[in-house]
Amino acid sequence: MSVTYPLGFTAAGVAAGLKASGGLDLALVVNDGASIAAAATFTTNRFAAAPVSWSRDVMTAAKASGRAPRAVVLNSGGANACTGERGAADAAQTAAAAAGALDGVAPDEVLVCSTGLIGVPLPPPLLLAGVATAQKALSSAGGLDAARAIMTTDTHPKTARADVGGYRLGGMAKGAGMLAPGLATMLVVVTTDATLTSEAAQAALEEACAVTFNRIDSDGCMSTNDTVILLASGASGVVPDTCGFTAALTAVCQDLALQLIRDAEGASHDIAIRVTGATTEEAGLAVARAVSRSNLVKAAVFGRDPNWGRVLAAAGTVPAEVAPFDPAMVDVSINGVMVARDGGAHEDRRLVDLSARGVEIVLGLHAGEAEVTLYTNDLTYDYVKENAEYSS
């Protein structure tokens, strides 16, 4: 399961005391393979957390040295973001502690991820003791505990896997809010026992993220801590076909991405926004994003109101130079009913059934051939409640 499904990996999830609840809050994932490669993508938020800065430096160093990182420490219970020099030192210490506990691993071969409240320093003694405990608990069955240890407001651990012609992929993710375009309070680790170079791993990861994690947008907010990591152990001995591997990785990422959006804070509907007939994928994405960020559209879906007017109003905020289309030619279908056509009312909106959790809004732009789908949620009382009452 999870990150220990592929051969060559051990993992653990332990309770380090970072979460007031006493639940699992520290995860360790170790690549024991003989042919190690790694890739990562990070938040573009300018207030990137200390662990993001640390891990970025690790990836840069790895590129120069050719020695890919072998382990990842992840904690919930604190984001270690906006914590200044102390935060940077804490992230470095965490990596050093993991390196010290693992055979033949240097501190700069350890990636670090954190999630939780911004601005509160982590307690180093608990963190370092937790790393030691996690190292002792490492096992090839530890993937699920690791997935549990990174949960914050998630209602359940998220894992995925794939078997592809002799090699495997496994993954875990956390994130239940602040899911946004450039990734967002989302930590993801995907492992594989395929034999890859780090360059191939990076290329595949970027391709996969572009059409999965970057196409879920729960509330338009982008976190300081988002990280997606891919580790390859080579333990299967299989050197995969590039396209085949990218497709398998994309499938695992999409599985995790959809689990994230389905568990978004307080949501009662999952909304797929499909834009067809765009001049380019970018143009379609701009329209889809404008709709996905409209609180009015999202509140209407919560209220089971097939409000195509709000959908068009949101689409109409995208400048013509970004997404060329003729407003008088646009149609909108909601759950299969074409409620608007040629920019005006068409089929009876009362025919639209919004009682089920899944909602599909299709905007036909009739301007080109490109098509794109973005996933978001509705705006509910519970979203407001969770984000008003839970400090994150």
Next chain:
Amino acid sequence: MSVTYPLGFTAAGVAAGLKASGGLDLALVVNDGASIAAAATFTTNRFAAAPVSWSRDVMTAAKASGRAPRAVVLNSGGANACTGERGAADAAQTAAAAAGALDGVAPDEVLVCSTGLIGVPLPPPLLLAGVATAQKALSSAGGLDAARAIMTTDTHPKTARADVGGYRLGGMAKGAGMLAPGLATMLVVVTTDATLTSEAAQAALEEACAVTFNRIDSDGCMSTNDTVILLASGASGVVPDTCGFTAALTAVCQDLALQLIRDAEGASHDIAIRVTGATTEEAGLAVARAVSRSNLVKAAVFGRDPNWGRVLAAAGTVPAEVAPFDPAMVDVSINGVMVARDGGAHEDRRLVDLSARGVEIVLGLHAGEAEVTLYTNDLTYDYVKENAEYSS
């Protein structure tokens, strides 16, 4: 009061039957002055409503002919947006009806504004009968009725006025949600008895809007119908100083803008986001807008949580090329308490009192000398309720 406070104007607000409630829903404002000028700004939404297209054409024709529009018909109870050719015909008919009822006014001297549900055609018989009734009710005391007739989810009519060295300004506004950057479901008419050219009026209106209506952003959504109109009658005989007039107009617009934000749907806090030390006003505005659009920040304020981490995370999404600043130098003060300094925790957040309706969030960027303030609201259960249950 309202648009009839300056000399040379009559107005009326009547019940035309467009609102199911039977309340006032049609307003007429007529400029009876001898020296008539007019200016207007409109939504940039590409699904601009039929009345917006009509009124834009009127302004273009006025520029060519030198004959400024003399009257405005405004209705609530229907936005006449996304209504195709029928909607365009209805807007034109409305203008023609007003022209027919008024002495010496041509249809292309009548501006039209509508607000209400998108996508539902207006009933022309009711609309045209309403225009006739309104014409009969015109009076120099009709300003407040006119302000009442344009209300939708507004809880009260919004009016403002100013006396400036021999001339007056008066205004009315509606809008209680969907207030956004490029203006948003906001209808505003400001009148003055100063003597102006239409060019001077347009210049003053654009300057005033830039720092008032364009600096309120309730929910980031931009409507299909937003319109701000300035009519000058010349009835005072005073030719104002350009700067003085712009300042007086700005004051009236700001008064109305703040009334709009304070009456935003379901809000429990009014939030002023002040960005100081920006390299340019545009850079500061980009940061302020990112913060004002963060549902996480807005939900935190609703929950009385002085969550500076979310404020920084929102600011951090603005690209460095748009707003240059060093994240390690940014401070955040909430209601006078500097909760973050140099990008990290500073004063005790428990010192922040968020019980009052007014909230000020100040971001010090320490990158330059520019300063800007943007107004928004918190995100509440009632916002979701109104926008889930009320189709608009």
